[in-house]
Amino acid sequence: MKILISADMEGATGVTWPADVLPGTPQWERCRSMFTSDVNAAVLGFFDGGADEVLVNEAHWTMRNLLLEQLDERAEMLTAGTSPSP
Ligand SMILES: [Zn+2]
Structure with a gap:
């Protein structure tokens, strides 16, 4: 199963205010x-639920908002100016 988030x-x-x-x-x-x-909680849930890939x-x-160094390393990510990472 492949998942796209x-x-x-x-x-x-x-997040409670526009400046946030x-x-x-x-x-x-x-x-x-x-x-x-x-996002990591969702990634964890999908892998626990049987996902093979999470993008x-x-x-x-x-x-350019997510903190790459804190993202679950099993996930692939699309961000500005890049293609999917391994
Ligand atoms: Zn937005």
């Missing part, structure tokens, strides 16, 4: 790790 930042844990999703603000920086944790599409603004 399209992850947008609005609605992520901790505005790249470059301190509030956005604070919310990036919670956004990444939310995460960054869907917010410039597509």
Whole structure:
């Protein structure tokens, strides 16, 4: 089973104010790790549920929000200006 997650930042844990999703603000920086944790929870759930591959599409603004170094290493990711990573 192949899974595609399209992850947008609005609605992520901790996001309560427009500045929370505005790249470059301190509030956005604070919310990036919670956004990444939310995506990791989904990735974990899909793998636990039998997924063979999980592809995460960054869907917010410039597509440069998730913290790559904290993303579940089993997931592949589409982000701005790149193709799927191994
Ligand atoms: Zn968004």
